[in-house]
Amino acid sequence: MRKEGRLTRWIGWTVVVAGLLLLGFIIGWFAKPTRPNTPNDTASGKYLREFLDEMRPEQIREHLRKFTRLPHLAGTEQNLKYAEQIMKEWKEYGLDSVEMVPYDVLLSYPNKTQPNYISIIDQLGSEVFNTSLAEPVPEGYEDVSNIVPPYSAFSPKGQPEGDLVYVNYGRTEDFFQLERDMGVNATGRIVIVRYGKIFRGNKVKNAMLAGAKGIIMFSDPADYWAAGVQPYPDGWNLPGGGAQRGNVLNLNGAGDPLTPGYPAKEYTYRLSLEDGVGLPKIPVHPIGFHDAINLLKNMGGPIPPNNWKGALNISYRIGPGFTDDFKRQKLRMNIHSNNQITRIYNVIGRIRGALEPDRYVILGGHRDAWVFGGIDPMSGAAVVHETVRSAGRLISKGWRPRRTLIFASWDAEEFGLQGSTEWAEDNAKLLQERAVAYINADSAIEGMYTLRVDCTPSLHTLVYDLTKQIASPEEGEEGVSLYESWHKRDNWTDNRDAPRISKLGSGSDFEAYFIRLGIAAGRARYTKNKKTEQYSSYPVYHSVYETFEVVEKFYDPSFKRLRAVAQVRGGLIFQLADSQLLPLDVNQYADALGKYAQSIAQLGHRHPEEMNTYRVSFDSLFSAVENFTVAARDFHERLHTLNKADPLQLRIVNDQLMYLERAFIDPLGLPGRPFYRHVIFAPSSHNKYAGESFPGIYDALFDIQNSADKQKSWEEVKRQISIAAFTVHAAAMTLTPPA
């Protein structure tokens, strides 16, 4: 009995102990999360606020001041020094790694002992007028050496002589009009065109196609002078002695002209100069309007239509050549610039991603400047610098983004986006597989009115969400968000009630990332009021007058606009790098495709009879867009049931989001432009700065008007419609469940 009692008691105790252990076990089991803790979006949101708030106007001012004291043209010692300083400071700010990445690319410089200029010569060949050899140096910079005079980079050497022909902006349509309506031929002549409307390289190409033997570009006050504003230093207008530097290449995305498709390293094979990509074959030179008056004032020939007339007090006659009294005078260009292979330096900094180190979010902008780069690019570089500083502060507080952040200070952007393109070529495989997004950081300000954003459609929603979390930098708008301020000033009326966002064109370093590799991309800057301010870019663009002071005195005295731009650019990369689910909106892409398809079809339907004759239809494109739209909607639907706690499920969906932009890439490229591979977006063939949607179809349709073989031209339209339809279908497929 006693034994039994003890046994019972023993059993009782054992049961109790076992029960307690089991209970504990169960609690332990279920208390433990099924995966390692990951920063959730709430924590990420808190850090975003800190990240944005850490950015300071006075810091941006200081960065800008520091990096605009001396000219730092690509390939010069000073630009390397700034690179070293950036590298040093990024390390100090706390990046995990910062490296200098050199390439040896083709650059172009004026000959120091034989200056470039343009002469009017008499019948004996004597120079009766010469254009100026340099811009008057702005006060405060008198002792600065190494200011490169205005020149057209990559102009071949040459001293062509001939009669002048004035061709307005040198656009495709201007040359058409010249030849067809005015009956003037540019062949064998030197053409003079005004800067503006389109990329200067396109003007040069048009002049070459028209058979010109040289081309001069000038800044007309109609295009580089804002009403009621003083010229620099009393205001931000371009003085008459100022001129716009710039490269005149037609690279179409090739990067270094001698190593298309491959990075320009020590061992890389280089084409000969004759075979180099996009190098102009005729001399080119830029002048200011003081000089232009002298070249233009005595011109003869017909009076042009009003839209060919600028704001100078001359008649803008077409030529060829001068009026009766000056008939025997001719023009001579004297160009002695050299192309030379030169070492350039990108600075690449990284913050390693905590959970997905193999996913990259890139913030890149260039460092090289034509002279001081007060606006272009240092207003952008200062913003990047401040973004790095702020990110470093967060790191020191224990934050680390989910994905890897890459910061880039590109070199030789001004010579054809070379630093960024060579690095893209060097890292193409990694980027193709791993890059989530590329945010560009060129000039952060070009006006004093409101925000300007160009980006891929899938970023629209993020841009809107983010700008609602940023304050307007405008005086009197305390408590107003950047979104509201922007919305009020630039509503996207025809499309929707939201601030306008435009397509990406080219002309800055995002090109290789977006158009060649298919990485979601965007850019943001502060801009002018496009409706009231008609001038091109900003007046002092690429002149010696782009100083620190032009920003400090006129564009952004409080540096709050630059701070707002920093917060937009920085906020974008923060959210892209740190959100659990990638903040890319596939429905927005579907909407955009729908609009682009409508608009390209409208262009086709301008030729209803021919479309009928050659049996051209846009149906396959519309059907593909419809298919994409359904796939996008279903994709977003499925997101509601996504188990974000499952790291693989999350990764799979994020991969679909990341690779969507890649799906629009056709490795075969656009006709004649092998490095423009994005089927939805490309720089216009007629103006590199402008973005064209469905560029393959657009170009084929454009060719219709001057086609001798209509059948063949319409066949090309059909081929391009078919490629576009296929690409949109293929992109839709990437959004469906993966198996």
Add this chain to the structure above:
Amino acid sequence: MRKEGRLTRWIGWTVVVAGLLLLGFIIGWFAKPTRPNTPNDTASGKYLREFLDEMRPEQIREHLRKFTRLPHLAGTEQNLKYAEQIMKEWKEYGLDSVEMVPYDVLLSYPNKTQPNYISIIDQLGSEVFNTSLAEPVPEGYEDVSNIVPPYSAFSPKGQPEGDLVYVNYGRTEDFFQLERDMGVNATGRIVIVRYGKIFRGNKVKNAMLAGAKGIIMFSDPADYWAAGVQPYPDGWNLPGGGAQRGNVLNLNGAGDPLTPGYPAKEYTYRLSLEDGVGLPKIPVHPIGFHDAINLLKNMGGPIPPNNWKGALNISYRIGPGFTDDFKRQKLRMNIHSNNQITRIYNVIGRIRGALEPDRYVILGGHRDAWVFGGIDPMSGAAVVHETVRSAGRLISKGWRPRRTLIFASWDAEEFGLQGSTEWAEDNAKLLQERAVAYINADSAIEGMYTLRVDCTPSLHTLVYDLTKQIASPEEGEEGVSLYESWHKRDNWTDNRDAPRISKLGSGSDFEAYFIRLGIAAGRARYTKNKKTEQYSSYPVYHSVYETFEVVEKFYDPSFKRLRAVAQVRGGLIFQLADSQLLPLDVNQYADALGKYAQSIAQLGHRHPEEMNTYRVSFDSLFSAVENFTVAARDFHERLHTLNKADPLQLRIVNDQLMYLERAFIDPLGLPGRPFYRHVIFAPSSHNKYAGESFPGIYDALFDIQNSADKQKSWEEVKRQISIAAFTVHAAAMTLTPPA
């Protein structure tokens, strides 16, 4: 005191209870895995054994019997019927989904009312001899209709007349020898060449380049007759009335000739026939050796060297034309075949991956046959069928692979790999981002000796490991592994003490996957003894005598060889789809690159003076390979410390493994071959069947020998070395830690 005692006791109990709960909690916490249970490699190993053991010789026999009763040429009703049957059976076997995927591609058929043949004509144009219009039908198949007579698919129509010139195998070197050493010109003549050594399309291209107006190909017993073997049906040799069908395209990977780069769908733009890719411009026709004797026996001209002589009892004179007595006789080809756009059908089956549905492992092989397809391709298709059946059995037992398995029955392989290439084009984006590997399943047997494997270097280790787990099918080798049996018969003596594995060339459906998209790929089949059996492919290749019986009676009466091949192909996809860590060996790739670099440099160093003159060096390539080798070694080192329990860490490393092959792809393609994009491997430009390593460099070096402009040719060699070096460096980068 009593109260205190009770309190003490209470506290005591509380501590004990809390302690027990805590202990349980701790056990529970740590007992729980940090992530959802995933099939581990041990479980996977058990299933692999079951999967291999489930494959049955008698089942393979039955599959083969079933699908070889009737001719099933691509584009015919019977081939669609077999597709439907396969779809139905794959569904029954238990695949998650099976779909039929059609494309409309360019095929070529003889004209049913106007047969193709070749005549000897007299001076009046009368036919004095005509080649046969069909092969004698094998016994048992007398009542079968729709046997297509021997023809060269895609030959243009035409009735060229002229003198015959005999050019041995029609290789590049044969035409060189003809013109240089023998002083005979093929221009304006009809050339006759024997089948063998190289792909027939290359022969046709060479004849076109030599200016021939037509080309005849015949099967010489020297190349299609094994010593001591009877002709079919008493043995497996080719009867004298048998002839080899085949396409004579030079597609270079384009797929459908009218839709290069894009899938041939309803809406797809089609090139005109004149612009189609790779279509021959001169009539082509194949004959057997009975007919060949009649064309060749009276030929005049020089006696050729011995290596130009086949095994027929004739003198193999070169021509042009016939000997004295027959001088006035000429040859006339009568070709009336039609090219026509025809619907073809791929069958695509899927098993959804349990954890990574967005990772694809593909087993694909074609279904279309020239006639019955006893060997080509149904011995392979039967093996795929058995693999699907076995996988279905596993599914029914609860197994599901980690990654998605895709099974494909391709159509129109015989017409230029069209079904597989169109599907690759259709799904290019998905495949690029998600495909782990492609295993090819064409003919599973071409000899009775041992295993033959061609694959990418990173699969070598898996092939060796796997074949050690498979039994030798040879009689008297019970208990011997396939690896041992294979090793004994075909040791890779010069490289290492292991069975020989060769490079992939082309000539089957892996081409678009491996050479265009850069997906790790391999193929396996049973083969002859290459040292003792000199004939080309297998004698009855592409003739009507490729029946079920030729396999059942001669090649594999026990069907154990086919089972072994099924186990190799099936085992490969099983391991690739189910292993936690992808079974790809990066060190093997490094070794292979080292060997290829050595061998291409040796080829260059055959011209030591010129290499010196034009400053050509392979140093950059060797340095890149060294860099890759270090990166590969470090990568495998890091695998030791990989935390496989962390799904993201595992995925990141697997992505590096998966994307390695992709890193060798250059979107610009090889010179003149835009769809051959793999920088390390491509089909030889001189023989599509052969694989060339560093093909860009190889072709540039090959051109040196006949170059008129040595400087230019060596520049191309340098350019190609630079591209290869860059690509290998870029691939090495993908193996380094991702950030």
